[in-house]
Amino acid sequence: MKRFLVCLAVFGALLGAVFWHGIAAADDQAPMTEAHITRIRSNCIDAQATLYRLHASDALQRVNQGQLYESISTKLMAPFDSRVALARLDGATLVSLATTYDQQLTAFRTNYQLYEEGMSNLLAMNCTNQPVAFYDAVADVRTKRQAVHDNVVSLQKTIQDYQNAFESFAKRFEAEK
Amino acid sequence: MIEEAEKHTLNRWTGHRFLLLVASTILISLFLVGVALALYASSGTAQLDLSRPGYKSVRDQAVKSDTFNGFPSNGPIDSDAITQFRTLYQKQSRQVDGSSFGGSVMSDQALSIDASAGDTQK
Numbered sequence: 001m002k003r004f005l006v007c008l009a010v011f012g013a014l015l016g017a018v019f020w021h022g023i024a025a026a027d028d029q030a031p032m033t034e035a036h037i038t039r040i041r042s043n044c045i046d047a048q049a050t051l052y053r054l055h056a057s058d059a060l061q062r063v064n065q066g067q068l069y070e071s072i073s074t075k076l077m078a079p080f081d082s083r084v085a086l087a088r089l090d091g092a093t094l095v096s097l098a099t100t101y102d103q104q105l106t107a108f109r110t111n112y113q114l115y116e117e118g119m120s121n122l123l124a125m126n127c128t129n130q131p132v133a134f135y136d137a138v139a140d141v142r143t144k145r146q147a148v149h150d151n152v153v154s155l156q157k158t159i160q161d162y163q164n165a166f167e168s169f170a171k172r173f174e175a176e177k
Numbered sequence: 178m179i180e181e182a183e184k185h186t187l188n189r190w191t192g193h194r195f196l197l198l199v200a201s202t203i204l205i206s207l208f209l210v211g212v213a214l215a216l217y218a219s220s221g222t223a224q225l226d227l228s229r230p231g232y233k234s235v236r237d238q239a240v241k242s243d244t245f246n247g248f249p250s251n252g253p254i255d256s257d258a259i260t261q262f263r264t265l266y267q268k269q270s271r272q273v274d275g276s277s278f279g280g281s282v283m284s285d286q287a288l289s290i291d292a293s294a295g296d297t298q299k
Contacts, residue, residue: 036292047288052231054282060235061277063225067240072269075247080262087254109221115278116224135290142283149278156275163266170259177256 037131044127055119093165101158108151115144
């Protein structure tokens with residue numbers, strides 16, 4: 001009897017979780033109101049003008065920050081790791097962090113490309129004729145932009161981690177001298 | 178008879194030799210331009226090309242050339258090298274902007290396309 005009650009409770013909890021998830025999913029896909037669509041239609045030209053300026057400033061950020069990211073990898077991390085390896089010193093952490101950084105830089109390039117292509121399509125849309133499609137496209141591009149931002153955050157973290165690893169290396173080196 | 182027919186065909190093409198040359202040159206050029214454009218778009222170069230229309234306002238603000246020489250990959254590891262690397266690394270890492278590409282500028286509220294409080298569902 002006790003076992004039956006436990007099974008019933010577990011089954012009830014599972015059913016409740018599935019039901020709750022269904023409600024939450026349905027809430028996410030709630031149909032747009034007519035007033036909301038009208039609001040999008042009337043404001044989307046201004047929104048596109050804002051996005052147009054954002055598109056240009058993002059391209060500038062991509063070029064300038066991208067150059068900086070590249071130079072940190074190719075002109076600082078790689079030469080230093082190479083010297084450490086040639087001197088037969090222990091630079092495993094530094095090499096590992098440089099590899100991580102290169103992978104993150106590749107992800108940044110790919111995600112920015114996806115974001116930029118999405119943004120270009122968004123700017124080319126006739127939003128007054130397709131307000132709902134425009135709204136969905138904004139949400140999609142926003143997600144892609146967030147992915148680029150996440151890459152930027154992780155790159156900055158790795159830059160900081162590399163600096164910390166370098167300071168540990170320098171401390172060890174000075175102590176062994 | 179066959180020889181005569183072959184000769185006739187040959188003469189027909191020979192007569193349009195110049196036209197054929199021009200047409201094939203145009204076709205090859207179009208193909209190569211297509212390949213170049215496909216590479217331009219797929220390699221990510223397009224995203225770095227500020228000479229495209231729409232980027233005029235920011236074109237002047239781009240860093241024209243990277244004057245940063247970096248850390249030399251040859252030489253010993255000594256105190257001087259460590260100090261030099263530390264200076265260069267700090268200089269570059271200070272310029273990194275960790276807040277770029279933030280999402281708030283693209284929020285529904287910022288673009289005024291959010292569902293306002295007065296909206297009622299149909």
